Amino acid sequence: MQVYLNGRLIPEEQAVVSIDDRGFLFGDGVYEVVHVYGRSLFEWDLHMARLQRSLAAIKLPTADQDELLRVARLLIDDLASPDGEASLYLEITRGAHPRAHGFPPPGTTSPTILMWVRPVAPIAQETVQQGVPMITVADDRWAKVWIKTVGLLPNVLAKEKAHAAGAFDAVFVRDGVVTEATSANVFIVQNRVLRTAPSSNYILSGITRQVVLELAEARKLAVDLTPFSVEEMVAADEVFLTGTLTEVLPIRSIDGHQVKEPSGPVARQLLNDLHDRASWGKH
Numbered sequence: 001m002q003v004y005l006n007g008r009l010i011p012e013e014q015a016v017v018s019i020d021d022r023g024f025l026f027g028d029g030v031y032e033v034v035h036v037y038g039r040s041l042f043e044w045d046l047h048m049a050r051l052q053r054s055l056a057a058i059k060l061p062t063a064d065q066d067e068l069l070r071v072a073r074l075l076i077d078d079l080a081s082p083d084g085e086a087s088l089y090l091e092i093t094r095g096a097h098p099r100a101h102g103f104p105p106p107g108t109t110s111p112t113i114l115m116w117v118r119p120v121a122p123i124a125q126e127t128v129q130q131g132v133p134m135i136t137v138a139d140d141r142w143a144k145v146w147i148k149t150v151g152l153l154p155n156v157l158a159k160e161k162a163h164a165a166g167a168f169d170a171v172f173v174r175d176g177v178v179t180e181a182t183s184a185n186v187f188i189v190q191n192r193v194l195r196t197a198p199s200s201n202y203i204l205s206g207i208t209r210q211v212v213l214e215l216a217e218a219r220k221l222a223v224d225l226t227p228f229s230v231e232e233m234v235a236a237d238e239v240f241l242t243g244t245l246t247e248v249l250p251i252r253s254i255d256g257h258q259v260k261e262p263s264g265p266v267a268r269q270l271l272n273d274l275h276d277r278a279s280w281g282k283h
């Protein structure tokens with residue numbers, strides 16, 4: 001498989017990053033994950049807009065979007081089955097420089113840019129029908145979660161805790177309210193009103209979250225962007241996750257409490273609408 005690293009398409013085995021890379025040393029980098037549906041990049045422009053916001057937030061130069069799109073297309077064409085589903089990963093770090101916390105002096109390094117596209121299996125129908133079990137964990141992440149940084153250790157630890165408890169994933173709870181999951185946003189549905197945490201420093205503003213809010217509006221579903229508690233989540237009619245690879249994924253239980261409708265009509269409708277939208281792909 002070919003990957004893109006610093007301006008070159010090379011075999012995966014030859015793609016090597018320096019031991020001085022600041023992404024490796026400090027988590028000093030940002031990333032995006034884009035869902036590829038049969039050669040089409042889902043919501044590429046929204047992902048690029050978020051990438052530029054993340055880069056600006058950590059004071060890295062703007063990325064060349066035309067070049068990234070050109071490379072993305074080459075990588076998709078290189079897939080063994082380009083008409084299936086795939087995941088595109090893009091990471092940009094501050095580059096390699098002998099270890100020191102401060103930024104490298106101007107002109108001494110350039111960002112490391114990595115992109116790959118790998119096939120992904122579609123989420124099993126059965127998983128959508130049954131819903132997934134979740135646990136809750138304290139959200140002890142930093143206060144700039146809106147930046148899509150590769151510094152994901154709290155997310156990794158929370159996911160591992162969920163797996164150890166036999167759950168699929170963890171829902172973060174900060175100051176008594178639900179923020180999001182380890183790599184997805186969280187929605188609840190009560191009397192056909194959709195609720196998800198408002199945009200703030202404490203959630204990653206998901207592209208799928210934004211798309212689902214638009215799809216809900218098109219379905220004339222009311223949307224409420226006010227924070228909700230774990231108790232409200234547990235008492236909701238439906239609870240689901242949204243994310244690039246997660247799509248719209250129903251939740252069946254939280255800390256062992258069963259959700260009323262483990263795979264409810266609203267989640268299933270929105271998942272269908274998301275799949276319809278994926279097939280209109282522009283890129």
Ligand code: PDD
Nearest residue numbers: 033182183184185204206207208243244
């Ligand atoms: N994660 N919240 C967090 C913390 C995330 O890491 C993600 C995505 C989301 C959902 O965002 P989107 O709908 O734009 O994918 C919410 C990616 C997929 C990942 O880390 O693999």
